[in-house]
Amino acid sequence: MRRRAVNTHGRPTGARRRAGISPRASYLSDGMETTKERAEIGVYGGSGFYSLIENPREVWIETPYGMPSDKIALGEIAGKKVAFLPRHGKDHRYPPQSINYRANAWAMKALGVTRIIGPTACGSLQPEVKPGSMVVADQIVDRTSGRKDTFYDGPVTTHVSFADPYCAQLRPIAVDALRSLDIDTHDHGTIVVIQGPRFSTRAESKWFASHGWEVINMTNYPESYLARELEMCYVNISLITDYDVGLEGIEPVSHAEVMKVFASNNERVKNGIFKIIAAIPAERTCTCGSALAGARG
Numbered sequence: 001m002r003r004r005a006v007n008t009h010g011r012p013t014g015a016r017r018r019a020g021i022s023p024r025a026s027y028l029s030d031g032m033e034t035t036k037e038r039a040e041i042g043v044y045g046g047s048g049f050y051s052l053i054e055n056p057r058e059v060w061i062e063t064p065y066g067m068p069s070d071k072i073a074l075g076e077i078a079g080k081k082v083a084f085l086p087r088h089g090k091d092h093r094y095p096p097q098s099i100n101y102r103a104n105a106w107a108m109k110a111l112g113v114t115r116i117i118g119p120t121a122c123g124s125l126q127p128e129v130k131p132g133s134m135v136v137a138d139q140i141v142d143r144t145s146g147r148k149d150t151f152y153d154g155p156v157t158t159h160v161s162f163a164d165p166y167c168a169q170l171r172p173i174a175v176d177a178l179r180s181l182d183i184d185t186h187d188h189g190t191i192v193v194i195q196g197p198r199f200s201t202r203a204e205s206k207w208f209a210s211h212g213w214e215v216i217n218m219t220n221y222p223e224s225y226l227a228r229e230l231e232m233c234y235v236n237i238s239l240i241t242d243y244d245v246g247l248e249g250i251e252p253v254s255h256a257e258v259m260k261v262f263a264s265n266n267e268r269v270k271n272g273i274f275k276i277i278a279a280i281p282a283e284r285t286c287t288c289g290s291a292l293a294g295a296r297g
């Protein structure tokens with residue numbers, strides 16, 4: 001008798017979690033299994049962004065890397081099956097350096113997700129990137145340390161290309177969707193991902209800005225990269241909440257200020273995500289789905 005893979009009322013127990021998940025042969029890892037629950041588009045929620053889907057079904061999905069940050073909410077948006085996961089947990093218990101990014105990505109993949117939208121609250125490093133605007137990032141500079149950022153720790157050595165970190169098909173779709181809502185949207189930008197939980201020093205921020213990098217954040221790496229390792233598309237939407245350590249005459253960022261700006265923009269972010277979901281075509285025309293081709297040997 002098959003038992004349920006996923007306990008919809010709480011954490012899965014041993015017997016439940018081992019049974020019922022239909023194991024599927026996968027080159028990803030001998031640990032990859034898929035659940036009976038399905039979704040095609042995944043959305044991560046950030047600080048102050050804990051729900052997306054009305055009346056969702058909520059499921060825990062256990063992974064070989066542990067539990068994701070919270071239950072995953074499942075439902076339909078614009079006729080598409082969507083999975084929503086608040087990356088910090090609903091009660092914001094996991095700060096950026098403590099998020100189990102691998103479990104979060106693995107759970108999305110196990111649901112069948114092929115496209116991920118990753119909105120983030122970000123600081124701006126450039127005067128023209130104003131608070132309240134959004135950036136659909138095209139590059140990353142990783143300044144994190146010690147995070148578990150790969151599924152490929154051996155024995156099969158795997159080097160995945162990350163030259164273009166974000167999905168080439170989804171980026172223009174996101175830009176068009178946000179602009180259709182009259183949101184001030186930058187169609188490119190480099191995100192510097194810092195380890196956190198502290199904000200940057202003035203010297204660090206100045207150094208990042210001097211390279212021309214636009215945006216600063218604490219979670220977009222390895223979240224974006226792990227999606228690539230699992231051959232899922234990933235697109236970022238950076239909501240600019242502040243000017244990091246500050247420009248001339250502007251105070252350095254505080255957490256309270258970030259939350260205030262984020263709260264007042266929450267509906268805009270959600271509306272933007274609804275538009276993006278509606279605009280994503282079924283067919284993938286990018287190369288994300290074959291990211292492992294040529295990565296070995």
Ligand SMILES: [Zn+2]
Pocket residue numbers: 167168169170232233234284286287288289
């Ligand atoms: Zn893609």
